[in-house]
Amino acid sequence: MLQIRLAWRNIWRNRRRTFITILSIVVAVLLSSVMRAMQEGQYDDMIENTVGTFTGYIQIQHTGYWDEKTLDNTLVVADSLIGNLEKTETVKHIIPRLQSFALAAGENQSRPAMVLGIDVLKEKYLSNPGNRLQTGEYFDSNTEQAVLLGKEMMLRLDVQVGDSLVLIGQGFRGQSATGLYEIKGSVGFPSSEMNKNMVMIPLETAQNFFASYNRLTALTLTLTDADEVEKTVQNLKAQLSAEDYKVMGWQEMMPELMQSIEADRGSGFILMFILYIVVGFGILGTVLMMISERTYEFGVMLSVGTPRSTIFLILAIEMFIVTLLGATTGILISIPVAWYFNINPIQLPDNMTEVMEGYGMEPVIQFATDPDIFYSQAIIVFIITLIFCVMPLLKASRLNPVQALRT
Numbered sequence: 001m002l003q004i005r006l007a008w009r010n011i012w013r014n015r016r017r018t019f020i021t022i023l024s025i026v027v028a029v030l031l032s033s034v035m036r037a038m039q040e041g042q043y044d045d046m047i048e049n050t051v052g053t054f055t056g057y058i059q060i061q062h063t064g065y066w067d068e069k070t071l072d073n074t075l076v077v078a079d080s081l082i083g084n085l086e087k088t089e090t091v092k093h094i095i096p097r098l099q100s101f102a103l104a105a106g107e108n109q110s111r112p113a114m115v116l117g118i119d120v121l122k123e124k125y126l127s128n129p130g131n132r133l134q135t136g137e138y139f140d141s142n143t144e145q146a147v148l149l150g151k152e153m154m155l156r157l158d159v160q161v162g163d164s165l166v167l168i169g170q171g172f173r174g175q176s177a178t179g180l181y182e183i184k185g186s187v188g189f190p191s192s193e194m195n196k197n198m199v200m201i202p203l204e205t206a207q208n209f210f211a212s213y214n215r216l217t218a219l220t221l222t223l224t225d226a227d228e229v230e231k232t233v234q235n236l237k238a239q240l241s242a243e244d245y246k247v248m249g250w251q252e253m254m255p256e257l258m259q260s261i262e263a264d265r266g267s268g269f270i271l272m273f274i275l276y277i278v279v280g281f282g283i284l285g286t287v288l289m290m291i292s293e294r295t296y297e298f299g300v301m302l303s304v305g306t307p308r309s310t311i312f313l314i315l316a317i318e319m320f321i322v323t324l325l326g327a328t329t330g331i332l333i334s335i336p337v338a339w340y341f342n343i344n345p346i347q348l349p350d351n352m353t354e355v356m357e358g359y360g361m362e363p364v365i366q367f368a369t370d371p372d373i374f375y376s377q378a379i380i381v382f383i384i385t386l387i388f389c390v391m392p393l394l395k396a397s398r399l400n401p402v403q404a405l406r407t
Contacts, residue, residue, distance in 0.1 A: 003310065007317035017293070021286045022326040025385055028279035029330025030337070032272060032377040037338040039268045040368035043261050047226075049190040050257055051250040053127045056095065056220030057229050059253065060085075060236070061246045065217060066253075071100055071172045074215040075245070084239050085221065090228040093125035095220040098206045102169030102177065104149075104199055106157035113153065113199040115167065117206025120144075125222055129187045129200055136161040136185020142204040146184040150198035154186045161185055167199070171211035179209045276384055284388040287319065291396045298396055299404025312397035319393070323385045327378040334374050341367040 011018050051057060060081070065073040077096065085091050098117035103110055120139040124130055130138040134151045147165055149157070159165065163183050171177035181201065189195055207213050223232060233249045240247060251258050301311060345364035 003314050004317055007314050007321065010314065011318055011321060014293075017290055018322060021283070021290070021322050022329065024279070024282050024286055025323055025326025025381060026330045026333065028275075028283075028381045028385075029327055029378050030334050032275055032279075032381060033330065033334035033374050034337055034367075035268075035272065035275070036373045036377055037334070037367040037369070038341075038365060039265070040370065040373060041338075041342065041366040043265070044368050045364070045366050046257070046261065047250075050254065052222075053189060054191070054194065055250055055253050056126055057223050057226060057250050058221040058233060058236070059248050060219040060221070060240070061217065061248065063243065063246045066246060066248065069217075071170075071210055071212050071215070071217070074098070074172070074212055074217050076214055077216055077219060081219070081240070081245070085219070085236075088232065088235060088239075090223050090225060090232045090235075091221050092224045093122065093222040095119065095122045095126045095222070096203060096216050097218050097220055098203060098210065098212060098215065099217045100169065100210055102167045102199070104153070104157065105166040105168070106159040106163060109157045109159075111153065111156050112197070113167075114194075114197045115169070115199045115201060115206065115209075117201050117203045117210075119203045126220060127189070132187040132189060134186045134188045136183070139184065139202050142202045144184075144202050145179075145205060146182045146202070148184055148200040149186050150195040151186045151188045152192070152195040153198060154183070156196065159183055165199070167209060169210070171209070172215065173211075175211045177210050179205075181205075276380065279381065280384045280388045283385050284392070287389050287392045291315075291392045294396075295399065295404050298399050299401045302399065302401035303405065308397045312393055315393045315396055316389075319386065319389045323382055323389075326385075327382045330381070331374045331378045334377075335369070338367040338369050338374075341365070342369050 060075075062073045062075040065075075082094065085094050096119050100115055102113055102115045104113035104115075105111075118127075118129070120142055129148060133148075135154075136148070139146060139148070147167075149159070149165070154160075157165070161183055165181050165183050167177070167179045167181065169177040187198070187200065189198070201209070207215065221232075223229065229249045229251070233247050236247045298311060302308070345366040348363040348365065350363075
């Protein structure tokens, strides 16, 4: 097609002008993609540290447990339930837990504590306390008479590895719960609340302590794909009796986390909108400069009878090709940048550590590498560029040939 050949030759006739235009689009895609990757990476980190560490993506509970979190509302897990979960394709791991509260006491100090009974083998698929050890050793079995403390809990109680810890609480159906356990180590989590209050104990030892034999507060599920939460919840709800089990996704269990992410995402969109406006006007200036430089050329074309629609079409093809080259190059540069900072997250200074832990996050800035981030930003910048090009192209196609030849 003649117009395409003319457009292609025009693009490379003035290489400096073309490279400036392409560079402005590349910078726009790069900035917007990196900002979005950083923002989404922070959200992923927040979700992973909170959901992936503590609640899991889905929980199956007794129907009354969520409204009244007592051991009286625990469930006895039937083999048929485990069988159904294992047959569900999106379910990756099934982690049993028994959670309640007690008073934890060392020799001189005592503190209220969240007591979490864990399966010592299966728990590695969720919070993985063995890899979070700050001091001491991990449990050997589910019947071991030992506990792991959050790292700040250990400081608050003024105890050391090898000391004894007394737990006093209330068990199933109001039974008294008391126990003396060896402190086997301390664990550190991204959440400061978990570090301050957590007491981990092997599952069967916890069931004996609370007199909740064979009972659990929840079956926690991890998934093969974190985006399949809603689909899996609906699938399990269809399979399981609503009178016996309550199936909850993490979004329902932690609405405050979803709200904080959505609120922050909204403020991020405002910043992105400002960036798009700045980028758009930058590209508009570049295109106007290009049209101004070629005014005489357009005057000649109009004088020899070239239709105005042909001039508009040639310019439109030029801008389409230049924008496509810029957007594609922007993606190719953005992906390695985000990938590098995903593998090597930016470490925040020590004075930011406490602030980040308050939000349940590690003191790092990690970038996301979801391909949708880069494609969507390239498409948005591509569309913005084309929109801002419409007015200059219309202006060029409507030039008065006599006035254009006098420039």
